[in-house]
Amino acid sequence: MGARYTVLAAHQPAYLPWCGFFSRLLEMEAYVALDHVQFSERGRQHRNQVRGPASGLPVRLTVPVRHSFGQSLTEVRTADQAWPRRHWRTLTQAYGRAPYWTLYADRLRAVYERPWTHLVDLNLSLTRLLLHALDLPARVVRSSELAPRSSGTGMLVDLCRLRGADTLLVGTGALGYLDGALLREHRIQVQVATYTHPPYGADLRGWAPNLSVLDLLMHEGPRARGVLAAGARTRVWEPSVEAVTL
Template structure:
């Protein structure tokens, strides 16, 4: 019996859409920016096959197709734009559980990300950072906790919020703490909209706050939820499967993940591990600032400079898997 193929490679032709209204959606995209001009030159050898005007086989339409499908970097200097379920071959997988108002180290790992993955299908953990975090306070850090309905073994995406009234208390705490911050007026309305929304599930609230903060940090990244992806195995095997799906050969994790990762399994699949750490650079002299608090304080006190502070404190080290 012949074994099942491990990889199927195909290509898209300029007129494929005329044969079928739906096309397979690739999971791997390769950046051809540096070779696009050479490819166009090579097409001159097929002058008889090329057409002019708005024909699918015109050089202009072929070039447009590369840009639309994410194979060429845009002219403004941004990253490669791929489909929601595609990343560049050899890119890095950065997978996080959706946390509540995360600390700066959470965002520092995403500063060069293409499509971060939210591990929202994972198990909800009590007394973790999925439903609580600290903000600065005059006498000391203030803990904000989102009350949830607990059920043994429930996933993060299935975890429901138990007390909607608490959102109003969190909003008042944020307003009292940061109303004098230089960039509070700029973000006040967006934050209030999130906290006035009657969320029923923790994952939805966390994702809304993550998107708000990513946009404010000038990191408008798409977020991919694992609850919407087919994934196999647990822990290391799950991450290997996600790397396969995303076309990633590098896995970026925090120091806490080193304790449970099976480095031998990762080496078997040629996946390199990047360990990300973060040290808090000084950025303002407001009272109550200390390491480990929510990144919201950094954002509201530093504004446009916040991303530079994130990058200044970020360190990434490649670990050899054996």
């Protein structure tokens, strides 16, 4: 059956995820990519931000996609093959002079030189590259291969069962929809992960919060993992207490 893990970290695969996403995986052995859930247009599933000009705003990178309403992430296809050149040009302009560009550029370029037909395959390829660059041990497990039942909190409960987990690690955004009674019924504890950006890099011109973790890597290199750890916090969620304030 393979190894089982006490804590389940599950999240929709994003394009070039931000630091907070990776800060949740610092001590995780596996990350469950929720690729069977419905695609959300104009979200981080196919767009993210990188550093812009020193005096300007962050630059948004968006992967153009073709999709139908209700499609799962596994079904969403990229819309053309011109976007990789555009994105690579933007990344080169943003980080070509960054201290650690040469350390990661070849591996990153190899991703952008491949032809991609499905968004989720692109996202997970980049996520694996970034996990390795950050020296994080988490391996990627696709939820579509686990085939959980139900949706919402019920789906997360089922994933915990399938993975042998008794603890669910979530971000603060999940607290608005989690069914605390259902989680208590199945004796699943919830840990809430938060991330606060500590200052990093010698040059803060053009820096902004919530940029892709690429920004951290390009400016801190092998020290990036330590920066993630410095900004990461977790706490236990008590739904009977916190539900009043949500």
